[in-house]
Amino acid sequence: xxxxxxxxxxxxxxxxxxxxxLEADGRGRTVWDAFCEKPGKVHGGDTGAVACxxxxxxxxxxxxxxxxxxxxYRFSLAWSRILxxxxxxxxxxxxxxxxxxxxxxxxxxxxxxxxxxxWDYPLALYQRGGWLHEDSPKWFADYTRVVVDRLSDRxxxxxxxxxxxxxxxxxxxxxxxxxxxxxxxxxVLLAAHRVLVAHGLAVQTIRxxxxxxxxxxxxxxxxxxxxxxxxxxxxxxxxxxxYTVRNGSVWNQAWxxxxxxxxxxxxxxxxxxxxxxxxxxxxxxRTIRQPLDFLGLNIYNGYHVRRAADGSVEQLPxxxxxxxxxxxxxxxxxxxYWGPRFQWERYGLPIxxxxxxxxxxxxxxxxxxxxxxxxxxxxxxxxRELRRSAADGVDVRGYFQWTLMDNFEWAExxxxxxxxxxxxxxxxxxxxxxxxxxxxELIRSNGATLPA
Ligand code: GCO
Numbered sequence: 090x091x092x093x094x095x096x097x098x099x100x101x102x103x104x105x106x107x108x109x110x111l112e113a114d115g116r117g118r119t120v121w122d123a124f125c126e127k128p129g130k131v132h133g134g135d136t137g138a139v140a141c142x143x144x145x146x147x148x149x150x151x152x153x154x155x156x157x158x159x160x161x162y163r164f165s166l167a168w169s170r171i172l173x174x175x176x177x178x179x180x181x182x183x184x185x186x187x188x189x190x191x192x193x194x195x196x197x198x199x200x201x202x203x204x205x206x207x208w209d210y211p212l213a214l215y216q217r218g219g220w221l222h223e224d225s226p227k228w229f230a231d232y233t234r235v236v237v238d239r240l241s242d243r244x245x246x247x248x249x250x251x252x253x254x255x256x257x258x259x260x261x262x263x264x265x266x267x268x269x270x271x272x273x274x275x276x277v278l279l280a281a282h283r284v285l286v287a288h289g290l291a292v293q294t295i296r297x298x299x300x301x302x303x304x305x306x307x308x309x310x311x312x313x314x315x316x317x318x319x320x321x322x323x324x325x326x327x328x329x330x331x332y333t334v335r336n337g338s339v340w341n342q343a344w345x346x347x348x349x350x351x352x353x354x355x356x357x358x359x360x361x362x363x364x365x366x367x368x369x370x371x372x373x374x375r376t377i378r379q380p381l382d383f384l385g386l387n388i389y390n391g392y393h394v395r396r397a398a399d400g401s402v403e404q405l406p407x408x409x410x411x412x413x414x415x416x417x418x419x420x421x422x423x424x425x426y427w428g429p430r431f432q433w434e435r436y437g438l439p440i441x442x443x444x445x446x447x448x449x450x451x452x453x454x455x456x457x458x459x460x461x462x463x464x465x466x467x468x469x470x471x472x473r474e475l476r477r478s479a480a481d482g483v484d485v486r487g488y489f490q491w492t493l494m495d496n497f498e499w500a501e502x503x504x505x506x507x508x509x510x511x512x513x514x515x516x517x518x519x520x521x522x523x524x525x526x527x528x529x530e531l532i533r534s535n536g537a538t539l540p541a
Pocket of ligand 1: 103251252255310387491497498499
């Protein structure tokens with residue numbers, strides 16, 4: 090079993106989590122700037138004010154990527170650094186930062202993969218109605234045009250949105266992420282619909298204006314149901330659980346992916362959401378369903394299910410003392426087999442793992458190194474499962490480790506470290522963890538150093 094010869098190995102970050110410099114060069118505020126200022130919203134009152142100070146240290150960080158041996162780097166653009174008001178006047182300073190970053194990446198032999206939106210929504214647009222505003226898709230398309238005009242002569246890999254389930258669900262339904270709204274479900278689903286139309290318009294914009302052939306995808310997320318046994322009944326139960334829409338939640342696959350890949354909302358979802366489902370036009374559904382080149386998947390964990398005697402899907406309890414990451418996420422390597430397999434079977438697009446990784450108890454040891462054997466074991470187990478999915482016929486094209494370096498973990502602040510590189514947030518000193526060197530060897534062997 091092996092990974093395909095053109096398999097892409099990378100690492101991922103996002104703008105608000107690493108850049109800092111929130112006031113620099115006319116950057117506009119975002120919903121996360123404001124959310125961090127609300128007492129009790131972010132652990133310890135942490136903010137993105139400095140983070141990894143990547144805005145001022147990007148050359149050092151690109152050098153780290155080269156030292157590790159990354160082939161590609163997935164990063165997001167801060168919309169409000171480029172358009173401080175979200176629309177209108179472009180900030181040359183903000184756009185210039187990404188222009189130089191792309192040049193530095195290419196000079197280092199690292200392929201830039203750009204995510205257009207990773208949650209840091211311009212506050213000025215939120216104050217005008219945000220994703221609920223009927224113009225929000227056009228705002229996103231206009232931003233995309235500015236970016237494509239400047240970067241598409243060198244950037245050829247694009248993702249429109251990162252984890253709409255998160256920024257719509259956590260940001261507008263449960264309120265535990267920015268902007269912190271708890272809206273009625275009908276409004277949440279209207280926001281979700283506008284987000285999907287925005288995705289479609291952005292894809293059209295890239296296709297129409299990119300200066301080089303564009304490879305376009307997006308990066309939804311979700312926990313993966315893992316069948317308890319390999320019986321057809323348990324596999325079908327897991328598949329059913331993965332694509333079921335549940336009333337009161339947008340944490341699902343089909344409500345988001347069926348419009349993008351099939352041009353329709355799932356009938357089961359329309360049934361359970363009922364009158365809360367958005368009104369939509371055939372033209373909007375055609376806009377959403379733009380042809381994509383890959384399906385990005387952010388997969389961290391799963392849960393075990395089986396077909397119960399009464400025909401229902403039964404979720405099985407955790408085993409006592411099962412392995413968990415520092416953030417108490419269950420370690421479930423088969424999630425990286427079944428997620429890619431189920432998505433490949435349903436939608437038929439090449440799969441790129443756009444995020445996978447773990448938070449660890451990482452610190453600099455007395456010997457000056459950061460020893461993270463748990464992360465090496467975690468990644469080994471998950472990547473063996475991904476390799477197995479490829480051996481079983483899934484067209485897997487790439488893998489981006491979450492994350493390049495320890496960073497701002499949203500409402501959890503800085504207490505959970507996901508990075509291949511340790512960051513001392515007081516001194517900004519970067520230290521490659523053992524897993525970074527391990528990952529470099531893996532990349533150079535195209536996965537051959539993984540245990541059988
Ligand atoms: C996500 C986000 C990342 C997170 C990472 C760890 O998937 O939630 O894309 O920004 O930091 O997943 O939670």
